[in-house]
Amino acid sequence: MTTSTKFAPAPVIDETARLLTEHYIFPEVAQQLAGLLQQRLAEGAYDVDDAEKLAHLVTADLQSINGDRHLSLKHHANQVPAKKGAANLDAMRRDFDTSLGGVPRVQLLDQKVAVLELAPMLFPLEWAAEPLSAALTLASRAQALILDLRANLGGDPDSVAFVCSHLLDERTHLNTMHWHGDTRIEQTWSQPHVPGARYGGSKPLYVLTSNRTFSAAEELAYNLQQLGRATIVGEATRGGAHPRDGWTVHPHLEASIPVGRAVNPVSGTNWEGTGVQPDVPCTAADSLDHAHALALTQLAG
Template identity: 75%
Template sequence: MTTLTQLQPTPVIDETVRLLTEHYVFAGTAEQLAGLLRRRLAEGAYDVDGAEELARLVTADLQSLNGDRHLRLKHHADPVSPEQGAASRDAMRRDFETSLGGAPRVELLAGGVAVVELAPMLFPLEWAAEPLSAALTLASRAQALIVDLRGNRGGDPDTVAFVCSYLLDERTHLNTMEWRENERSEQSWSLPYVPGARFGGSKPLYVLSSDSTFSAAEELAYDLQQLGRAVVVGERSRGGAHPCRGWTVHPHLEVTVPMGRAVNPVSGANWEGTGVQPDVPCTAAESLDRAHELALARLAG
């Protein structure tokens, strides 16, 4: 455990406050949170035994006003590079290498229904395009498809658009990101071309969710649901719709700060705080069997 002989809370809090006020998508909330962190620091609330406990306390305070689960001080057991985002990238790469590139399961169930599990993340497209294309192309011949996001904790919005492109027939507006920086907006569309074969936009499609499904995985489920393309089966997801970046503020600590917010072109809203509401609610453990039953009934009908 990192002790306070190696970790002084003041520089960590000072840098967290600076990043928060410069980058957080909601400037007014950032100012309120900055005041809260400074007050808690002055009160001695952060004089704790180590980096992991400091991360827990600061994260609780950062999320205390609006419950933004992307706004965190994250503890890393292994030292990480001071380069921006290096902590997240290092851990992400390890997960990528041990999960078949983020598509650990492709299976054909009875009745011509395929399952593609995307976990534990939707990895950056420069890494994940090949394994995702292989998995989705393999499943493209199925009569119905279940995309399992129950264990997916988020990832890259470009990868969301890439996956959606295999599940639609035409180029489609999926999402708009509104960024604090320069008050700009950026639209996300499915792609006009994909490597491999598309499952397409007409065969039955089901998406499994759990209370662990988060961030970009929620966007994938929400985009397809709002377009009327997929039926979401399972549990309400965690509710994080604010894309973020990470900065290393200590060898074992990383601040993640949301810099924008998602706006769906159909609903005009997003899933922040509410999660993606399933069309067919059931426990995560039951959701695969339930979706399979629904697919078989749809195909039979």
């Protein structure tokens, strides 16, 4: 005879509330959210029988005050390691191995316009430098470039800077990151030198976005837009500008908590909540055709 263990939400809520108050980039909101979670627990709102149901309920409450889409309780079907960030790393590695290192497509249209798709994310630079460099070097020979971020869900800010470095001529300030408590501030710059050939900062550049484009992919589009380097074509993006860390709070649950906020040196703000707004609005499905036509017109002119 076997005895099943009843799912207990209270330890998950207690640990998630503790992590919020210790690490969330907005301390006042963290206190409000921690109180909300404890209140909802006392009311019986989290009396559910499995981790996945709890994840949905808690995520809705975590995002109810300021709509921070990086703030969540993530459910993982496979048991997640206890080490901080390990759950996300395992999933990333599987995606990396099945997407040619995050560059699933390089295509040339009309012998002039290169299409470079970066998906499903911008992987850690120590993994992605080689495939990104190979693809960007190949695309550097095109007369115009379309960067497709429609299916990109985020990733590594260092990889964002690496891609930007291939698309600019000079070392450029891209972003300033303010970490928890504003005790540590880091600037991100493009690199003065890149491996392989550089596409450069003068040839036509278009970036495709969708309402799924998120996080680091949004930063890539936003950086290039604010610098006046690229034309954004497609849909407004999801609007997540706060980098996050992950903590295992249950064998199948990870607390995803933003620990920093981005400040663009041109706009003085970021895309949190608003998303990156396209210069040429259209449906994501039509954006490649629109950008291709724009590129050909610009080249002809």
